Amino acid sequence: MRQLMKSIGALAAVALLGAGITQVAAHHSASMFDFSKTMTVKGSVVELRWVNPHVTLTLNGSSSAGEAPAEWLMETTSPGNLVRVGGWRRDAIKPGEQVEVLFYPLREEGKKSGLMRQLTVVATGEVFKANIREQEMPGLE
Numbered sequence: 001m002r003q004l005m006k007s008i009g010a011l012a013a014v015a016l017l018g019a020g021i022t023q024v025a026a027h028h029s030a031s032m033f034d035f036s037k038t039m040t041v042k043g044s045v046v047e048l049r050w051v052n053p054h055v056t057l058t059l060n061g062s063s064s065a066g067e068a069p070a071e072w073l074m075e076t077t078s079p080g081n082l083v084r085v086g087g088w089r090r091d092a093i094k095p096g097e098q099v100e101v102l103f104y105p106l107r108e109e110g111k112k113s114g115l116m117r118q119l120t121v122v123a124t125g126e127v128f129k130a131n132i133r134e135q136e137m138p139g140l141e
Contacts, residue, residue: 033104033115039063041072042100042122050079050090057116059099074103074116076130086129098122 043061057074082088093099099121103114116130 030115032106032108034107035104037105038102038117039105039114040100040102043069043072043098045093045095045097045099046071047095048090048093052078055079055082055088057093057101057119059101061099070112072101073113074101075113076116082128082130085131086127088128088130092128093119093121 041059041061041063043059046058046060049056049058055076055078057076059072059074060069061072062069076082077085079088079090099119101116101120102118103116105111105114118130119128120126121128
């Protein structure tokens with residue numbers, strides 16, 4: 001009986017360890033983004049998904065004049081970080097609003113996606129920062 005209990009305990013420990021490892025491995029790095037260049041896309045908001053672990057913005061727009069509008073997916077940090085960074089709120093951006101987004105593109109060319117740095121609402125000029133690292137840089141107010 002004692003040997004059975006030891007075996008069950010060992011299996012339970014391995015299962016817990018395995019569950020913890022999958023949670024850590026599930027979070028991706030930012031290595032898929034090209035931080036050596038920035039791009040801008042202008043367009044109309046389709047959806048702002050205010051969820052953990054990353055808020056996402058879908059918009060229909062283009063990155064250059066003459067380019068046909070396409071659907072773009074922008075990733076940001078968590079909702080809590082966005083609130084701390086620049087006054088974001090769940091209802092800050094509404095579907096249909098015209099916006100301009102500054103972002104780091106994916107390294108894989110041709111993909112309409114990136115890591116958002118800043119969003120500007122065209123109608124009001126309101127700016128929402130999305131780069132939490134800028135807040136940690138010295139000299140920022």
